[in-house]
Amino acid sequence: MEVKQTESTILNYGILSSISWNSNDWADHPSEEDLKTSKYDYVKDHGHMHESLNFGHDKFPVEDDGYYIGYTPMFNRPPDVNNSQNVQIVFFTSSDYKNANRKTIIGFYGFPIFGQWFTRNSKHELYNKYDSGNIKAFPEDIIYFQNPVVINNDIAQIHNLLPKGKKISQQGFNYLNSDNVFNIIKLALSLNQSNTKLRYFVDKFPLLEMLTKEEFDLQDFISIIADTTADTIRDIEKLEKKMKGQQPEIKQRISNFIERGAISKKIKKINNYRCSVCEALGTLTNSFIKENDEIYIETHHVEPVSKVKMGVLSMTNLMTVCANHHRQLHYGKVELIENSEKHFVFIIDGKKIIIDKLGIT
Ligand SMILES: [Zn+2]
Ligand SMILES: [Zn+2]
Known part of the structure; x- marks a missing residue:
């Protein structure tokens, strides 16, 4: 069920760009054969592939600003600033010479920065050789598909993975509209169902929140939130009532909806954009400053909202956390051992921490 282009389709929402094949999953040097068979003259001539570490983001250090640097030869002539202002995601394709040159989408950089040359200043042995790139993103927004999405011009048209009538560019990159992005991510999710990082990314990616459950019915969600915003306490009470008896995935969607609403903004402000976990551990909030000068916080x-205890959507059940601790709370070794009127007590990685509840009504 691929989504058709509609009036709400956002043009140039993503980019599809190619890189040279790397037999070590783009997390180490390419093989000799990779270098020899590359269709990029630069790679053949120099025996060097800047994109070698594109998906080594879990292995190699980020830069001081928290970004991880990657590369695509197609950006050596950078995308036009005006045409690319809506771009939220850059997918990489590569052709596997050992597999009849099958072209696949191997992963993406979400919320990327590009348009200039970036130098790696962090220290790592491999950074002496792979010292720069032309795109960067935060490691949590860089996703590698263990099971890549096969793409060719026929598949692209059938599944609406490229704008209508467009062919995969041989000399440059392709712009994708939001429907194309949606459809590519949908295919990637169905092929990589146990990739929690991909699911987590999709949950926070504009227009894609609905995708994480295959059987999830968009209509249910829309009918629940239709006349409601998550901007006031009354709204949230309303949502809590409507949520009763819904499927767990719907409850999760509603919770994500609230986590992005105005109440959530208010809470972030009240807690002064600090991560409660970082604070309880006695460290500074591990985050970055957004374009609007606010500190990024979640x-x-x-x-869990799926439990539908009374008050589960209320503010006293919310805490502000940095992106890293947010993921740890969901996927790490964490135990909630006390939930009293005044505070939460967690055991995180064997350490006991006490977090005061936000005193607001
Ligand atoms: Zn934190
Ligand atoms: Zn959460």
Whole structure:
């Protein structure tokens, strides 16, 4: 069921760009054969592939600003600033010479920065050789598909993976509209169902929130939130009532919806954009400054929304956390051992921490 282009389709929402094949999953040097068979003259001539570490983001250090640097030869002539202002995601394709040159989409950089040359200043042995690139993103927004999405011009048209009538560019990159992005991610999700990082990314990616459950019915969600915003306490009470008896995935969607609403913004402000976990551990909030000069911070529901305890959507069940601790709370070794009127007590990685509840009504 691929989504058709509609009036709400956003043009140039993503980019599809190619890189040279790397037999070590783009997390180490390419093989001799990779270098020899590359269709890029630069790679053949110099025996060097800047994109060698594109998906080594879990292995190699980020730069001081928190970004991880990657590369695509197609950006050596950078995308036009005006045409690329909506771009939220850059997918990489590569052709596997050992597999009849099958072209696949191997992963992406979400919320990327590009348009200039970036130098790696962090220290790593391999950074002496792979010292720069032309795109960067935060490692949590860089996703590698263990099971890549096969693409060719026929598949692209059938599944609406490229704008209508467009062919995969041989000399440059392709712009994708939001429907194309949606469809590519949908295919990637169905092929990589246990990739929690991909699911987590999709949950926070504009227009894609609905994709993480295959059987999830968009209509249910829309009918629940239709006349409601998540901007006031009354709204949230309303949502809590409507949520009763819904499927867990719907509850999760509603919780994500609230985590992005105005209440959530208010909470972030009240807690002064600090991560409660970082604070309880006695460290500075591990985050970055957004374009609007606010510190980037997320909100988390302590009691999972799927439990539908009363008050699960209320502010006293929310805490503000940095992106890293937010992921740890969901996927790490964390135990909530006390949930009293005044505070939460967690055991995180064997350490006991006490977090005061936000005193607001
Ligand atoms: Zn933190
Ligand atoms: Zn959460």
